[in-house]
Amino acid sequence: MSQSLRQPEILDIARREGRVTVEDLAARFGVTLQTIRRDLADLADAGRLERVHGGAVLPSGTSNIGYNDRRSLNAAAKAAIARACAAEVPEGISLFLNIGTSTEAVARALRTHRGLMVVTNNINVANILAENPECEVVLTGGSLRRADGGLVGTLAADTIRQFKFDLAVIGCSALDRDGDLLDFDIQEVGVSQAILRQSRRSVLVADRSKFARTAPARIASLAEIDTFYTDAAPHVDLAARCRDWGTRVHVADPDQPDR
Template structure:
């Protein structure tokens, strides 16, 4: 197979998994590691991937991946994380869910949890939870971001300020190695920060691909999170920091 045919498939694997490795691609395409390294170098020079030791990751930037693509990325990992997270949500709880495909997966896992009150700035979450007849769903209102059904702006923030949630369940676009939780949109981040201030407990839901990406706007730190639900062990240094901060890390089994 020529590189003309390999490159699109390499990019598709990277979009699905968040990263690619030389060894795995060499086995997949039945070519040498040297051939794959040249492919990854070509894709990096074209700005489509970023080289890292042993492979490549999706490029960092100031713009998020399109919502339609995010919905299909790491779907199995998101579902496992969502099951693990939803299992910790008690019936009769008040819950905030923010914008994101992982929080939407959590909403699907809450369809059979009784007597919840869910506040959200995510139209997709609200639509999912209409399937739970015992769940009271409250939309924050605000400016509609048509690309992903998110509600942002001062109206949304003002609504959140009227509540005290048992738990805020938030997703993110990236997680820095110093433990900073990152996203792309200042207005979206402001909503998540407001929800964290108004919550007794905070759960972060993020799969392994978020460890390999960067985003320009800081939401908070893992130090501000009670439970981090993910699917891959953290680096030794970040694990140590979580112990120092009292942040519990739950690894979901896929």
């Protein structure tokens, strides 16, 4: 495959999987490691990728990647994370699910739970859980973000403050080595902070691609989260901090089949 065909395919793989490695790409395309390194260098010089040890990731910035791209990114990992999270959600509780493709996966995993009251600012979550007759669904108000079906702003936060949730299930756009949960939209950050304040327990659902990304706005620290569901062990420094904070890390197996 020529360079002109190979590099767009490398970008497609990065969008689907969050990162690419030199060895994997060389095996996929049947070329040398040096050839792939040149491709990644070209793409990095063009601002399309950022080089990291052993490969490259999507570039950091102040805006998120497209919602449809995020839906297909690490879909198997998100499904495994969602199954692990849902398996530990008791029936008959109140919970909040916020904006994001990972929380949508959790909603799909909760379609057979009974006696739930789910409050959400995610229209997609509401539509998914509408299939569960044993689940009461409450939508916050707020300004509709057409790109992803999210409801944000003061009205959303005001609705949240009327509740005290047994559990909050939230996602984030990025997670740095200090354990800070990050996002791109300052309005969404304010809503997420209100969710955490109004919840007795909170969990984070975030796949491994979030370790390789960054975003400009801080939501909270993993120190404020009870359980972190992911598909890969965090960096050793962050894992040690989680132990110190009492934040449980649950690593789900994407290869585990649906039950």
